[in-house]
Amino acid sequence: MSGRRAALFDIDGTLVDSVYTHVAAWRDAFADNDLTLPHWEIHRRIGKDGGILVSELVEIADGDTGSDDLESRLSDAHDRFYSERSEGLTVLPGARDLVREAQRLGMVVVLATSAPDHELDLLRRLLDVDDLVDAVTSGADVETAKPDSTIVGIALDRAGVEAADAVMIGDATWDFVAASDRGVPGVGVLTGGVGRGELLQAGAGAVFRDAAEVIASGILGSGDRR
Amino acid sequence: MSGRRAALFDIDGTLVDSVYTHVAAWRDAFADNDLTLPHWEIHRRIGKDGGILVSELVEIADGDTGSDDLESRLSDAHDRFYSERSEGLTVLPGARDLVREAQRLGMVVVLATSAPDHELDLLRRLLDVDDLVDAVTSGADVETAKPDSTIVGIALDRAGVEAADAVMIGDATWDFVAASDRGVPGVGVLTGGVGRGELLQAGAGAVFRDAAEVIASGILGSGDRR
Numbered sequence: 001m002s003g004r005r006a007a008l009f010d011i012d013g014t015l016v017d018s019v020y021t022h023v024a025a026w027r028d029a030f031a032d033n034d035l036t037l038p039h040w041e042i043h044r045r046i047g048k049d050g051g052i053l054v055s056e057l058v059e060i061a062d063g064d065t066g067s068d069d070l071e072s073r074l075s076d077a078h079d080r081f082y083s084e085r086s087e088g089l090t091v092l093p094g095a096r097d098l099v100r101e102a103q104r105l106g107m108v109v110v111l112a113t114s115a116p117d118h119e120l121d122l123l124r125r126l127l128d129v130d131d132l133v134d135a136v137t138s139g140a141d142v143e144t145a146k147p148d149s150t151i152v153g154i155a156l157d158r159a160g161v162e163a164a165d166a167v168m169i170g171d172a173t174w175d176f177v178a179a180s181d182r183g184v185p186g187v188g189v190l191t192g193g194v195g196r197g198e199l200l201q202a203g204a205g206a207v208f209r210d211a212a213e214v215i216a217s218g219i220l221g222s223g224d225r226r
Numbered sequence: 227m228s229g230r231r232a233a234l235f236d237i238d239g240t241l242v243d244s245v246y247t248h249v250a251a252w253r254d255a256f257a258d259n260d261l262t263l264p265h266w267e268i269h270r271r272i273g274k275d276g277g278i279l280v281s282e283l284v285e286i287a288d289g290d291t292g293s294d295d296l297e298s299r300l301s302d303a304h305d306r307f308y309s310e311r312s313e314g315l316t317v318l319p320g321a322r323d324l325v326r327e328a329q330r331l332g333m334v335v336v337l338a339t340s341a342p343d344h345e346l347d348l349l350r351r352l353l354d355v356d357d358l359v360d361a362v363t364s365g366a367d368v369e370t371a372k373p374d375s376t377i378v379g380i381a382l383d384r385a386g387v388e389a390a391d392a393v394m395i396g397d398a399t400w401d402f403v404a405a406s407d408r409g410v411p412g413v414g415v416l417t418g419g420v421g422r423g424e425l426l427q428a429g430a431g432a433v434f435r436d437a438a439e440v441i442a443s444g445i446l447g448s449g450d451r452r
Contacts (some may be wrong), residue, residue, distance in 0.1 A: 017266075020265040027246075036316050038243050038417055040416060040417050088253075090264075193269050193419060196421075196424070197422060198421045198423060210264070
């Protein structure tokens with residue numbers, strides 16, 4: 001173990017304003033297959049493992065458990081619609097500064113996403129913080145993504161720190177379900193459109209408006225008091 | 227006073243799945259004017275008076291209070307982008323049944339929205355429940371829409387019932403801030419993508435997943451026990 005602390009960053013909705021783009025892409029993917037889904041049912045599942053997400057949504061839209069073929073067509077359509085909208089993606093205010101702040105504090109910086117590799121490439125190009133990043137995880141690292149906590153375990157391994165010396169910064173309930181399962185403290189942001197109450201209930205220890213407010217709070221540095 | 231009870235229905239996000247469409251239309255309207263806005267900042271303001279909404283968003287995006295000219299261009303652009311997307315609007319599951327249930331219970335049924343008339347026309351055509359509706363409000367009835375409670379007062383007047391004999395069914399915090407101000411009990415639904423915690427905090431007395439769950443709860447009929 002390195003004796004250092006680590007910041008585990010979720011990307012979608014935490015550093016990049018992509019949650020609503022995913023919602024729109026899934027809605028269109030279902031419509032493309034003659035299925036109607038309320039937007040909010042999609043929204044609350046963003047950040048969840050893609051396979052689980054699509055199965056749950058098919059059950060809501062179709063009233064049954066769907067088929068592998070339908071789920072595969074929906075995932076492909078989502079990827080196509082998301083890609084079409086990707087030019088409109090923007091980095092969230094203060095996001096790069098927050099990553100820089102973690103590095104300045106001497107923390108090991110990990111992009112702890114389970115986004116598939118083709119999305120991750122896009123997000124990293126947009127974020128442009130690779131020089132500040134020590135390790136990265138992606139969907140390719142695990143069979144099942146959040147809320148399964150395996151991805152958090154891998155992030156801790158790659159950072160070389162114990163759970164109690166890390167902090168997960170995320171915007172989705174799934175981030176904190178996964179982090180809590182491994183004993184990693186969580187800091188939530190509202191930038192994915194999920195409410196404070198839901199994030200606290202899922203296990204976030206503190207919730208801030210956005211990355212800028214996380215920096216201002218000084219909470220990342222507070223572990224230095226150990 | 228009629229001696230009857232009344233159901234005051236918000237439309238956007240409560241009966242029609244239009245909140246995310248409004249978010250996308252505002253995001254595009256700002257982008258069209260070279261301004262970037264995080265989606266979540268728009269989302270949490272949907273259902274709020276349009277003039278206040280655009281002023282607050284301009285302040286976030288532009289760092290100043292904007293100008294009447296800019297705000298007017300943004301509103302026009304929103305209307306254009308919203309209209310372009312309006313073919314994709316859908317009625318929320320159970321929404322028509324909920325309106326029918328209110329009528330079946332002998333309640334005065336009011337569509338208590340402050341959407342502008344051109345949006346309201348579209349929503350009413352889509353909803354197709356005019357035969358069940360006793361009264362309607364719109365943005366044209368008031369200078370300032372929710373969270374200002376004037377629109378709730380007008381809805382009560384048109385229904386001819388006292389505040390305590392009415393219930394506001396809505397999806398946005400602004401619905402319950404306005405209803406609470408007039409002493410109208412609130413029933414929240416999650417279909418606008420706003421969390422349970424936020425709705426309760428804004429004054430909703432109970433929160434359900436969606437219209438179907440409101441019907442199943444029997445809460446609309448519970449006032450009959452008086």
